[in-house]
Amino acid sequence: MSAPTSSFRDGRGFDRILVWITLGFLIVFSAFPLVYNVIMSFQNVDLFTLASFDRPFVGLDNYDEVLTRNATQIIVRNTAVFVVLSVAAQLSIGFALALFFQQRFPGATWLRGLFLAGWIMPGLVVGGVWSFILAGDFGVLNWLLQTLGVTDDKIFWLSDPSKSLYSVIIANVWVGVPFNMILLSVGLAAIPDDIYEAAELDGAGRVWRFLTITLPLMRAQLGAVISLGIIFTLQQFDLFAALTQGGPSNGSNVMQYWSWELSFQDYRIGQGSAVSVLMILVVIGVAAIYVRSTRHEHAA
Amino acid sequence: MLRDERLSQYALLTVALALVATYLFPVYWMYVTALKSGNEIVAWPPTFWPADPDFAAAEVWERLQMATYMKNSVIIAVGVTLIVVTLGTGCGYALARVRSRWMDVVLFAILMMQVLPSSLMITPIFVAFSQIGLLDYPRTAVILAQAAKVLPFYVVLTRATFIQVPKELEEAALVDGNSRIGAFLSINVPLARNGILVAALLIFLQSLGEYVYSRSLIQARAFQPATVGLQSFMGPNTSDWQGVMTYAAIYVTPIILFFVLLQRQIVSGLTSGALK
Numbered sequence: 001m002s003a004p005t006s007s008f009r010d011g012r013g014f015d016r017i018l019v020w021i022t023l024g025f026l027i028v029f030s031a032f033p034l035v036y037n038v039i040m041s042f043q044n045v046d047l048f049t050l051a052s053f054d055r056p057f058v059g060l061d062n063y064d065e066v067l068t069r070n071a072t073q074i075i076v077r078n079t080a081v082f083v084v085l086s087v088a089a090q091l092s093i094g095f096a097l098a099l100f101f102q103q104r105f106p107g108a109t110w111l112r113g114l115f116l117a118g119w120i121m122p123g124l125v126v127g128g129v130w131s132f133i134l135a136g137d138f139g140v141l142n143w144l145l146q147t148l149g150v151t152d153d154k155i156f157w158l159s160d161p162s163k164s165l166y167s168v169i170i171a172n173v174w175v176g177v178p179f180n181m182i183l184l185s186v187g188l189a190a191i192p193d194d195i196y197e198a199a200e201l202d203g204a205g206r207v208w209r210f211l212t213i214t215l216p217l218m219r220a221q222l223g224a225v226i227s228l229g230i231i232f233t234l235q236q237f238d239l240f241a242a243l244t245q246g247g248p249s250n251g252s253n254v255m256q257y258w259s260w261e262l263s264f265q266d267y268r269i270g271q272g273s274a275v276s277v278l279m280i281l282v283v284i285g286v287a288a289i290y291v292r293s294t295r296h297e298h299a300a
Numbered sequence: 301m302l303r304d305e306r307l308s309q310y311a312l313l314t315v316a317l318a319l320v321a322t323y324l325f326p327v328y329w330m331y332v333t334a335l336k337s338g339n340e341i342v343a344w345p346p347t348f349w350p351a352d353p354d355f356a357a358a359e360v361w362e363r364l365q366m367a368t369y370m371k372n373s374v375i376i377a378v379g380v381t382l383i384v385v386t387l388g389t390g391c392g393y394a395l396a397r398v399r400s401r402w403m404d405v406v407l408f409a410i411l412m413m414q415v416l417p418s419s420l421m422i423t424p425i426f427v428a429f430s431q432i433g434l435l436d437y438p439r440t441a442v443i444l445a446q447a448a449k450v451l452p453f454y455v456v457l458t459r460a461t462f463i464q465v466p467k468e469l470e471e472a473a474l475v476d477g478n479s480r481i482g483a484f485l486s487i488n489v490p491l492a493r494n495g496i497l498v499a500a501l502l503i504f505l506q507s508l509g510e511y512v513y514s515r516s517l518i519q520a521r522a523f524q525p526a527t528v529g530l531q532s533f534m535g536p537n538t539s540d541w542q543g544v545m546t547y548a549a550i551y552v553t554p555i556i557l558f559f560v561l562l563q564r565q566i567v568s569g570l571t572s573g574a575l576k
Contacts, residue, residue, distance in 0.1 A: 014480040015398045018390030019406055022455060025387050029448030030413045033424035040424060051431060097319065105312035111320050113563040117327065120559050120566075122509025124527040125548045128534055129330045132541055138342040140329060147345075174326065179570075186571045237419040238511045241531060256419045263423040264516055276420040287415040291408060 034280070041277045045269035062274040066262070071250045078165050079254040082172070082236075087229040089173045094180025094225070099214075101181070102188045112185065115178035123175070127242020130171040134158055134243075161251030164244045168252050171239050176232060180225055187221030188214070220294075227290035234283050255279045327556070333545040341541045360546040368522060369529035370551070372439065376514070376525055377507040379443035384454045385500050387447075392458030393488055397467070407459075414452035418512040421449070426516055438518040442525075445513045450503050457502070457569060461495025462488060498569035501562065505555055526551050 041062055043055040066072060101112040118126070133141050136156035145151045157167040191214065199209050215222075237256055240246055246253035246261060253261070256279055263272030321328075333341060337354035340347060361367065395407055425445050426435075434441045465488055473483040489496070511527040518524050530551070534544055559566065 012398070014484075015394040018394040019403070021387050022391035022410075022451060023406065025383075026410070026413055026448060026451060029425075029444055030416065030421070033421055033428060034416070036428055037421075037424035040427065045427065050427060053431065100319070101316065103312055105309045105316065107313065108316065110563070111316050113567045114320050114560075115323055116563070116567065116570075117324065117556055117559055120505055120555060121327075121552050122511070122527055122555070124509065124511050124530055125330075125552050126326070128530060128544055128548050129326045131534070132333060132545065133326060133329060138344055138346065140346045143345050174323075177323070182567060182571060231415045235415075235417040235419070237417070238509075238527075241511065241515070242534065256417055260419045260422060260512070260516070263426070269423060269427060272423045276423050280416065280420050283415050283417060283420075284412055287412055291411050 037273050037280070038277055040270055041273040043270055045273065047267050050269070058270070062270045063278075066271050066274050071253070071258075074250050075253045075255060075258050078250075078252065079234075079256075082165060082169060082254050083230055083233045085169050086172045086176060086233045086236075087226060089169070090176035090180045090229055091222075091225060093173065094177050095184050095222075097177070097181045098184040098188055099210075101185065112181070115181060117178075118174055119176075119178040123236070123238025124242050126171060126175055127239045130167070130174070130239075131158060131243050134167050134170070158244055159248060161248045164248060164252035168236075168239050168243050171243060172233065172236055175236075175239070176229060179232070180229065183225050183228070184218070184221060187218050191217050223293060224290065227286055227293075230286050231283060231290075234279065234286075330545050330548055330552075333541060334549045337542055354542070356542055356546050357550060360543050361550065364529065364533060364543060364547055366526070366529070366547065366550060369524060369526040372523055373508050373525035373527070376439055376442055376446065376510060377504050379439070380446045380450065380507040380510075381500055381504045383443065383447040384451050384503050385496070388451050388454040389458055389489065389496060390484070392455045393462045393484060393492075395455065395459045396462035396465075410452045410455055413448075414456065416449070418445075418449055421445075422512055422516045425513070429517065435517060435519075438520065438523045441517045442510070442513045445517065446507050446510050449513075450506055454499050454503050457499035458492065458496055461492045461499070461569075464495075465491045494565065495569060498562070498565045501558070502566065502569065505558065508555065 040055075042057055042059060043049075044058045044061075045055060049055045097112075097115070101108050133139055134157040136142065136154050136159065139154075139157070141157070142151075142154045145155070155163060157163050195213055195217075196209055199213060204212070234256060237260065240252065240254065240257045244252040246257045255275055259272050259275035259279065261272075262275060263269045332348070332350060334357075335350040335353045335355065336347070337350075337352065337356070340351060391410075395403055395410075422445075429435050429441050429445075434444075469491070470483050470487050473487050474480070478486070509527060510525065511531070514525045514528050515531070518528065526547075530544070530547055533540070533547065538544060
């Protein structure tokens with residue numbers, strides 16, 4: 001029997017082949033598009049040159065074009081607002097719920113799990129339901145706000161350019177809360193009870209115990225949840241498609257939606273690639289920091 | 301003292317139920333709206349229980365051609381799940397068993413590919429697929445693209461499962477003369493069965509709701525999945541909210557049922573994969 005075959009049957013070759021099966025598929029369908037994306041961002045790609053393998057290179061023109069548009073400033077700002085507000089709200093609500101469900105009462109775990117129903121529903125369905133809730137004339141949210149006396153006039157969440165981004169943020173927070181809560185619950189459950197008991201004997205109040213025990217011990221978990229929150233928020237596309245399509249007049253447009261819009265509605269595919277490359281760098285940067293920090297925790 | 305404790309437990313339970321009800325209100329609203337007809341949908345103030353429940357499921361299923369859309373969604377989700385389970389299970393196992401610098405690099409690369417957003421990857425995928433003629437098989441194109449998107453997540457989840465399978469059983473099988481592949485299939489896979497099933501189910505449910513790739517790669521209505529269908533009925537000026545909500549309800553009810561039945565397994569599978 002030749003060496004490679006026996007290594008496949010018995011030795012390390014078996015593990016290598018298993019890994020390469022997955023890697024091979026990912027290289028063809030993920031890594032190659034990633035590289036191709038970078039190349040296209042330096043080319044003039046539109047409907048006429050789409051099928052060609054020999055497209056004219058245009059240097060940094062695409063980047064120049066997308067970074068100097070009038071809309072760029074609004075869209076970059078929207079993206080930042082979308083990420084910061086979504087992550088902040090998901091985290092605070094998720095953390096509050098995780099702390100609440102950490103208490104002992106019948107059915108706590110099961111009821112906590114029900115929240116994930118929001119996370120598992122297709123994004124487009126969530127967007128559809130929220131666009132009905134947020135409707136200006138007959139939406140139930142406006143009814144609630146008026147009944148509570150928060151506002152006198154109906155708010156046109158989806159069609160008012162100054163509000164539309166917030167309508168997507170509301171829906172996105174709803175989607176993200178369960179995941180935040182479940183991950184933070186895991187961290188809370190890992191903190192031993194006797195630390196709290198000892199602190200209680202020493203006379204530490206609830207708030208003090210939270211600040212001096214819970215928060216410091218949850219530091220790694222909070223870091224992980226924030227990084228994952230940023231990554232998931234930058235992946236959000238379906239809610240934009242279902243709620244506002246980035247509009248009106250880019251009022252709710254963000255980079256990841258704009259990239260798709262440039263490629264598939266304006267057919268400026270080279271420019272769509274340029275936006276895509278820039279955002280992929282951001283996402284990979286956040287992910288690399290996250291992975292490195294969790295590796296570090298394990299080594300320590 | 302004991303009575304106080306019981307009392308506070310019930311108080312907590314009441315608050316918990318109120319929190320769950322508040323959170324799940326949008327799901328309730330979807331079902332209630334699906335049962336309202338005509339003017340009641342746009343009534344002001346809104347009604348929280350339909351005055352005259354109108355069950356439109358059969359009519360909507362027929363009129364919005366849901367059979368085609370649902371069939372395509374299932375075809376895509378099944379295709380993705382088959383590819384991912386076939387290709388990814390072994391990789392999750394190898395990454396759990398072998399510890400080396402090389403494997404660390406592989407794991408890092410896989411984690412990086414897990415975070416690539418579909419809406420950013422679709423541009424190069426669309427151009428490349430159209431150049432090689434893959435767009436003539438639109439559902440296959442979506443299956444391949446979505447498989448590449450979710451494969452890393454599946455590998456990470458199954459790796460967490462295989463780590464928990466004791467090494468000794470496999471070693472004993474090897475001593476008994478099993479080949480590596482024999483031991484893997486007859487010892488490791490059966491022992492990791494639950495984790496594999498939960499991971500596969502999560503991939504299936506995610507692919508059932510896939511939107512970006514289907515919207516961009518599939519032109520013909522006959523091949524579009526339910527998400528793209530829903531979007532096309534939901535235009536900015538839609539007035540058929542009963543139709544939209546009935547469609548949504550038919551679409552997500554199986555997903556929600558799956559979820560409620562397997563809630564415990566899904567939650568534990570998710571948490572083990574995301575944090576280790």
